[in-house]
Amino acid sequence: MMTKYxxxxxxxxxxxxxxxxxxxxPAAVDVAQLRRRVRAQSRRMRWVxxxxxxxxxxxxxxxxxxxxxxxxxxxxxIIGGLTIFTVVIWVFTLRNRRGAWRATSDSLEAYQALxxxxxxxxxxxxxxxxxxxxxxxxxxxxxxxxxxREVGTLGAPRVVVCIAAMLYLIVCAIWARRLERxx
Numbered sequence: 001m002m003t004k005y006x007x008x009x010x011x012x013x014x015x016x017x018x019x020x021x022x023x024x025x026p027a028a029v030d031v032a033q034l035r036r037r038v039r040a041q042s043r044r045m046r047w048v049x050x051x052x053x054x055x056x057x058x059x060x061x062x063x064x065x066x067x068x069x070x071x072x073x074x075x076x077x078i079i080g081g082l083t084i085f086t087v088v089i090w091v092f093t094l095r096n097r098r099g100a101w102r103a104t105s106d107s108l109e110a111y112q113a114l115x116x117x118x119x120x121x122x123x124x125x126x127x128x129x130x131x132x133x134x135x136x137x138x139x140x141x142x143x144x145x146x147x148x149r150e151v152g153t154l155g156a157p158r159v160v161v162c163i164a165a166m167l168y169l170i171v172c173a174i175w176a177r178r179l180e181r182x183x
Contacts, residue, residue, distance in 0.1 A: 034111045041118065042102060052093070056086060074143050081139055085132075092128050096121050123183040130176035133169040140166050 059082070067079050100121050103110040144162035148154060154163070 029108060031108050038111050038114055074146060077143060096124055119183055123180055126176045126179035130173045133173040137166055137169050
């Protein structure tokens with residue numbers, strides 16, 4: 001005798017069999033499209049690296065000029081902190097991108113492995129950005145409080161710059177957290 005539950009179990013078995021058959025069929029991968037996508041990513045990585053180098057050179061030139069006219073301890077703390085910040089970022093960036101520039105061979109497996117590695121590296125970069133942004137808030141908050149106590153108002157340009165930088169770091173941390181989840 002067939003009951004309502006037997007019919008449901010049979011239907012579940014049919015769906016499971018259909019699912020197993022569908023998953024057993026290998027997915028067709030367009031190797032040429034994958035190759036183009038990976039090469040386009042490589043070009044973008046080179047452009048991003050060029051931009052990062054130019055931005056770093058400009059920032060270091062600005063910090064050098066600021067160091068020549070720095071007249072207070074908090075200016076020196078900020079200049080030193082930004083220099084350390086830049087060095088830490090470059091050390092991480094160079095280590096994180098090692099081995100992610102090109103596929104080891106011209107094969108499907110090599111291109112898929114490279115895409116997977118790049119995805120993991122993007123996630124690691126987002127995590128690093130979030131953590132560094134949050135850690136950087138601490139010394140910046142200390143400088144902001146010291147500057148605020150010196151001038152007595154939050155509207156002073158020296159305090160406003162610190163607060164704006166802190167807001168920027170908070171936005172970077174939130175943005176990086178979203179990238180972590182999506183990568």
